Structure formats: structure tokens, C-alpha cells
Amino acid sequence: MQHSTGYIIGFAVAVCLVCSVFVASSAVLLKDRQDANILLDRQSKVLTVAGLMQEGQSLPAEEIGRIFAESIKPRVVEIASGSYADTAVDAGSYDQRKAASDPARSKPAPKNGARVMRVPDYGLVYLVQQPGEEVEAIILPVEGKGLWSTLYGYIALAPDTRTIKGITFYEHGETAGLGGEVDNPRWKALWPGRLAFDERWKPRIAVKKGAAGPIASDPYNVDGLAGATLTSRGVTNLLRFWLGNDAFGPYLAGIRSSGTL
Numbered sequence: 001m002q003h004s005t006g007y008i009i010g011f012a013v014a015v016c017l018v019c020s021v022f023v024a025s026s027a028v029l030l031k032d033r034q035d036a037n038i039l040l041d042r043q044s045k046v047l048t049v050a051g052l053m054q055e056g057q058s059l060p061a062e063e064i065g066r067i068f069a070e071s072i073k074p075r076v077v078e079i080a081s082g083s084y085a086d087t088a089v090d091a092g093s094y095d096q097r098k099a100a101s102d103p104a105r106s107k108p109a110p111k112n113g114a115r116v117m118r119v120p121d122y123g124l125v126y127l128v129q130q131p132g133e134e135v136e137a138i139i140l141p142v143e144g145k146g147l148w149s150t151l152y153g154y155i156a157l158a159p160d161t162r163t164i165k166g167i168t169f170y171e172h173g174e175t176a177g178l179g180g181e182v183d184n185p186r187w188k189a190l191w192p193g194r195l196a197f198d199e200r201w202k203p204r205i206a207v208k209k210g211a212a213g214p215i216a217s218d219p220y221n222v223d224g225l226a227g228a229t230l231t232s233r234g235v236t237n238l239l240r241f242w243l244g245n246d247a248f249g250p251y252l253a254g255i256r257s258s259g260t261l
Helices: 005-049 061-071 096-100 177-181 230-241 249-259
Strands: 073-078 107-108 116-118 120-129 135-145 150-159 164-171
Touching: 005 061, 005 073, 005 164, 061 073, 061 120, 096 116, 096 120, 116 135, 164 230, 177 230
Parallel strands: none
Antiparallel strands: 073 120, 107 116, 120 135, 135 150, 150 164
16 A cells, blocks of 8 residues: 555654654663763773773773772863862762863863863863872873874873873774874883973974984974874874963972972
């Protein structure tokens, strides 16, 4: 039996409505689980760059949460002054990325190579500190444009605020096998021991084109990503921005001047 045009349109509309309700309901019901997975992934990345998890290691969620709670201390920093602001903002619930997109909680960034558009009023940093021990590292969130996407990650610095202990990215859309090599453990293993700043405390770390020399003679450079010049340049730009005076520079300068974390 041949159906009328009205029947076909009505049937199609009904199917679309049912499917949209199903998809919307699934998104709402799964939101808590998705948020938990995002938090777990970021905690894993922080632990990895802190050297508390091996690259690619898989641990139960409960174990990741335990290690994070015992060894990582989140602190809120006022970007402009570089001072801790834990009494103004709760470090446990603060989302720096959401704050940066909110005009009420951020300000326009000056023109920069990383193409960061807005800087949040407060930043969320992580201090790596075993129970009863001194701070081992400072972990800073970083972000900036690569070739195709915004790269989001973390850089870990030694307490001297100059020596790099590690780097990792938890989100990006760079080309697999090219710019996507920012995820390659062998490339990330080249970073520890390199220097983020020169003797005048100007951000100098760079991903150069080609191979970098040994740390002793070429401390400010890291091997470039083959075939991914723009991604390499993007990593350089984003690190220099977030280590600079428009982002975490005042915070790091305060640590150096006070000698305390």
C-alpha cells in the first residue's frame, strides 16, 4: 500500500523526535559518568607528569584517586599577583578552562603566539608533595593553538622553577603520526632536565626544527616533531606564554623571591 506524502513526513518527524529524546536522555543520564572519566583522565595525566605513574600505565580508578589525594596538592593562584588565593576560590572544584571562557572570571589576553584569547583571573596549579616531605615539583596547566587544534596539557617544573621535570597533553586534535607525536612517550622523555628559563628568567624553552643537542650544551631546546613544524611552534609558543608575565610568570617569580612554596 502506498502511503501519502503527509504520512511519510509525519512518520519521519515522529522517528526524529523519538531519537532526539533518546539521545538527549542518554546524554543527561551519562553526564556524571563522563565527568568522572574526564576527571580521572586529568588526574592520571597529572600523576604521569609528576612521575608518580608510568607512561601508559593503567591503574584502577580508586588507586589513581588515592595516589592523587596523598601526593598532589591543588592550589589556586591569582594570575595578576601570583599569590595563592585558596580562600577566594575552592581548589577542589575550580575549573580553569570554564573560568577562561567566562568574561566575568577572565580578561582578554594580549596578542600572543599561542593564540590564547582569554586568561582566567585564577589559575589552578598542583604541588607534588609526599606526606611529610618537601615539595618535589610544580605542575602548571598550559594551552595554546597547534596546527589544527588547541592543545591542553601540563608542564612540571622542579622547585627551582627553572628545570623541567616533564610535559604531557591530555587533549588535542593534531594529526596522528605528525603533530600527534606530542603523545609519544619517547618525545616526552626528552624534556626532563631541559631549562624553561634563561639566566635572566626569560622563558627560553623551545621545540626546535630538527634535533636538539645534549642538555649540557643546548639546555633550552627539545627535538622538533618530524613533519609537524606548526605543532612544534605551537608547543613553544604556549609554553612561553604560560611561563611568561601574562600568566604564571608572577607566581614563579614569587616562589623564587620568597624561597618557599
